[in-house]
Amino acid sequence: xxxxxxxxxxxxxxxxxxxxxxxxxxxxxxxxxxxxxxxxxxxxxxxxxxxxxxxxxxxxxxxxxxxxxxxxxxxxxxxxxxxxxxxxxxxxxxxxxxxxxxxxxxxxx
Amino acid sequence: xxxxxxxxxxxxxxxxxxxxxxxxxxxxxxxxxxxxxxxxxxxxxxxxxxxxxxxxxxxxxxxxxxxxxxxxxxxxxxxxxxxxxxxxxxxxxxxxxxxxxxxxxxxxxxxxxxxxxxxxxxxxxxxxxxxxxxxxxxxxxxxxxxxxxxxxxxxxxxxxxxxxxxxxxxxxxxxxxxxxxxxxxxxxxxxxxxxxxxxxxxxxxxxxxxxxxxxxxxxxxxxxxxxxxxxxxxxxxxxxxxxxxxxxxxxxxxxxxxxxxxxxxxxxxxxxxxxxxxxxxxxxxxxxxxxxxxxxxxxxxxxxxxxxxxxxxxxxxxxxxxxxxxxxxxxxxxxxxxxxxxxxxxxxxxxxxxxxxxxxxxxxxxxxxxxxxxxxxxxxxxxxxxxxxxxxxxxxxxxxxxxxxxxxxxxxxxxxxxxxxxxxxxxxxxxxxxxxxxxxxxxxxxxxxxxxxxxxxxxxxxxxxxxxxxxxxxxxxxxxxxxxxxxxxxxxxxxxxxxxxxxxxxxxxxxxxxxxxxxxxxxxxxxxxxxxxxxxxxxxxxxxxxxxxxxxxxxxxxxxxxxxxxxxxxxxxxxxxxxxxxxxxxxxxxxxxxxxxxxxxxxxxxxxxxxxxxxxxxxxxxxxxxxxxxxxxxxxxxxxxxxxxxxxxxxxxxxxxxxxxxxxxxxxxxxxxxxxxxxxxxxxxxxxxxxxxxxxxxxxxxxxxxxxxxx
Numbered sequence: 133x134x135x136x137x138x139x140x141x142x143x144x145x146x147x148x149x150x151x152x153x154x155x156x157x158x159x160x161x162x163x164x165x166x167x168x169x170x171x172x173x174x175x176x177x178x179x180x181x182x183x184x185x186x187x188x189x190x191x192x193x194x195x196x197x198x199x200x201x202x203x204x205x206x207x208x209x210x211x212x213x214x215x216x217x218x219x220x221x222x223x224x225x226x227x228x229x230x231x232x233x234x235x236x237x238x239x240x241x
Numbered sequence: 242x243x244x245x246x247x248x249x250x251x252x253x254x255x256x257x258x259x260x261x262x263x264x265x266x267x268x269x270x271x272x273x274x275x276x277x278x279x280x281x282x283x284x285x286x287x288x289x290x291x292x293x294x295x296x297x298x299x300x301x302x303x304x305x306x307x308x309x310x311x312x313x314x315x316x317x318x319x320x321x322x323x324x325x326x327x328x329x330x331x332x333x334x335x336x337x338x339x340x341x342x343x344x345x346x347x348x349x350x351x352x353x354x355x356x357x358x359x360x361x362x363x364x365x366x367x368x369x370x371x372x373x374x375x376x377x378x379x380x381x382x383x384x385x386x387x388x389x390x391x392x393x394x395x396x397x398x399x400x401x402x403x404x405x406x407x408x409x410x411x412x413x414x415x416x417x418x419x420x421x422x423x424x425x426x427x428x429x430x431x432x433x434x435x436x437x438x439x440x441x442x443x444x445x446x447x448x449x450x451x452x453x454x455x456x457x458x459x460x461x462x463x464x465x466x467x468x469x470x471x472x473x474x475x476x477x478x479x480x481x482x483x484x485x486x487x488x489x490x491x492x493x494x495x496x497x498x499x500x501x502x503x504x505x506x507x508x509x510x511x512x513x514x515x516x517x518x519x520x521x522x523x524x525x526x527x528x529x530x531x532x533x534x535x536x537x538x539x540x541x542x543x544x545x546x547x548x549x550x551x552x553x554x555x556x557x558x559x560x561x562x563x564x565x566x567x568x569x570x571x572x573x574x575x576x577x578x579x580x581x582x583x584x585x586x587x588x589x590x591x592x593x594x595x596x597x598x599x600x601x602x603x604x605x606x607x608x609x610x611x612x613x614x615x616x617x618x619x620x621x622x623x624x625x626x627x628x629x630x631x632x633x634x635x636x637x638x639x640x641x642x643x644x645x646x647x648x649x650x651x652x653x654x655x656x657x658x659x660x661x662x663x664x665x666x667x668x669x670x671x672x673x674x675x676x677x678x679x680x681x682x683x684x685x686x687x688x689x690x691x692x693x694x695x696x697x698x699x700x701x702x703x704x705x706x707x708x709x710x711x712x713x714x715x716x717x718x719x720x721x722x723x724x725x726x727x728x729x730x731x732x733x734x735x736x737x738x739x740x741x742x743x744x745x746x747x748x749x750x751x752x753x754x755x756x757x758x759x760x761x762x763x764x765x766x767x768x769x770x771x772x773x774x775x776x777x778x779x780x781x782x783x784x785x786x787x788x789x790x791x792x793x794x795x796x797x798x799x800x801x802x803x804x805x806x807x808x809x810x811x812x813x814x815x816x817x818x819x820x821x822x823x824x825x826x827x828x829x830x831x832x833x834x835x836x837x838x839x840x841x842x843x844x845x846x847x848x849x850x851x852x853x854x855x856x857x858x859x860x861x862x863x864x865x866x867x868x869x870x871x872x873x874x875x876x877x878x879x880x881x882x883x884x885x886x887x888x889x890x891x892x893x894x895x896x897x898x899x900x901x902x903x904x905x906x907x908x909x910x911x912x913x914x915x916x917x918x919x920x921x922x923x924x925x926x927x928x929x930x931x932x933x934x935x936x937x938x939x940x941x942x943x944x945x946x947x948x949x950x951x952x
Contacts, residue, residue, distance in 0.1 A: 195808045195857065196808025197808075225831060225853030225854055225864065226853060
């Protein structure tokens, strides 16, 4: 699978972006466009359970979203990151920058 | 007693302000004499007042000395008024003023002409005035008033606007001092109602000293709007917090609920804590948020310049943006030409060499630590004393009022010059903050202007990618190659689209020592390239300033966090090769792979350890660890960015570190360059011939120092 799909749904107070596929320099634009549209405007959750690989391009998108949310006083969480997504986040040395919940059911109210 | 305390505090505050003036130029000596005589006046008078209940003789001497201090202070202010801002020697005036000071000292201290005796009964203060008390008092105040009037008159005629403001502020401060001192020291003791305020009279030094301290430290004019805003912010602090706190502490003191020291301590702690809150409240309500928003808009406008439209068009658009943002009457772009001189390239019809290579102007610009310079800074700031003539000539030749420099270390790559404002106002502190905020973006445009040739050439290259590629290649090639008999270094830095954010740079520190940095700035394409260009230049500039390795990396982190676009981060490695010691010192900032292979080991081992990427937190210093790796002769380091490690096969497999280690093992006998090629070929073949990401591979082979060079 070389493409990426990003689905956006409302779930209670949260706007949930569900990502499937690899996040790399070719595919990150779609994710970036959708996170930029919502980050800092709503409480945003990004479900990374379907991510098959993630390079620094993906981390950059998440970091910008985290910073936009913090600047606007909105919430941002990563949901159920796949093993590769988790490793990519851990490689930054700042995993605690990306609050994570194990599943969509665990999203705070 | 409380009023005396206030006078002591005013004296301390004035002394701190005076000590903070660091200048060496014209008038500083007169200022120091004036300031410390004023401080002495306050301390002597307050102490004399306290002692006048039980120690009349001592009190009399102190109050007489205080009066001499006040006169000396006014005389010194008069000298300042005549000479400021120039350092001209006026021997006759100095001798005359010293004679007057000596005469005043004699008359005030050693005769009964001014004061015969004094006595305090609780709050009742009785002063037995000498026959010439009124005349001497009026003469003393007259000297202060004459100094204030001289300052005001000179403020009206001096040509430099910044000095005009300095003189006006000093005149106001001094006039306030004289009026306050005269009212409370001369008039108050004769009035039953105001008699108690006498010890406050000597607090007047605060106004004149603060005003003059401002003049000696401010190098930019202020606009009425900004001044009103600052005063309003302080008024909020004073009214909302200072007065109630002062009243509460005063009541506690009067009701014997607190000792003087406790009262002062409580007031200081309370004021510091709540003053901070009040200041941020005032700033939030009074509009600096608006200035920040404007700066962000300006930054965004420059970032969105379409570089594919060609140099003339880009600079034309930038000129429009700057004209709107700063109200400048004209805008010019200077760029380093092939000879190393600075040439005006925009407006294009005005192509002229502004600073020849090796010229005093260019040398002065190269020596500057600042990147934003106002003409008023050059005129008034002591820090520019050495370069002042050359810089003033540069500003005059351009007719500019402000210059923003794009520098790589000492080298001036380009400069942006701003003409006088259309409104006639000067560039002020708000403009400075805005220039400083957009410097990173302007730097990119300067680099673009330097490296992208004229319109005619553009027709022959591809648009966006071609342009950016020129910049990236030009910058990538601009390194100090690590050329040393004891080491062989090879690197490849490539991007699938011809432009990217990967970076390798090396800088020679000394004969056997080299700094290097390898890594990946996040983002892709043009944006990543821009960030990489800025970062590389910034690291080179910081290298000049910062000798501490950890602090260098920490400052780089702060730059990424604060200056580069939101979401930008850097994963890589900073290193120092100490070839004379056979060691490499490094800080891992999230490099995914650094393999080390010693001739004594069969396999390569990972050596990078844990690391924190840059750009995530404001202060990364606590997270940084410097590591040392001993390099035996025949050892090899192989460093790769994530473009290699994360390369994916068509089946979605990662290239990973194991393959990397294997390639390293298979190339034991190969050179550094052959090993780098082998890694790139292997990763590329693994990914089906198409690497998705920017890649950088660096190999460092250490051979040991040649025997004759060993110590």
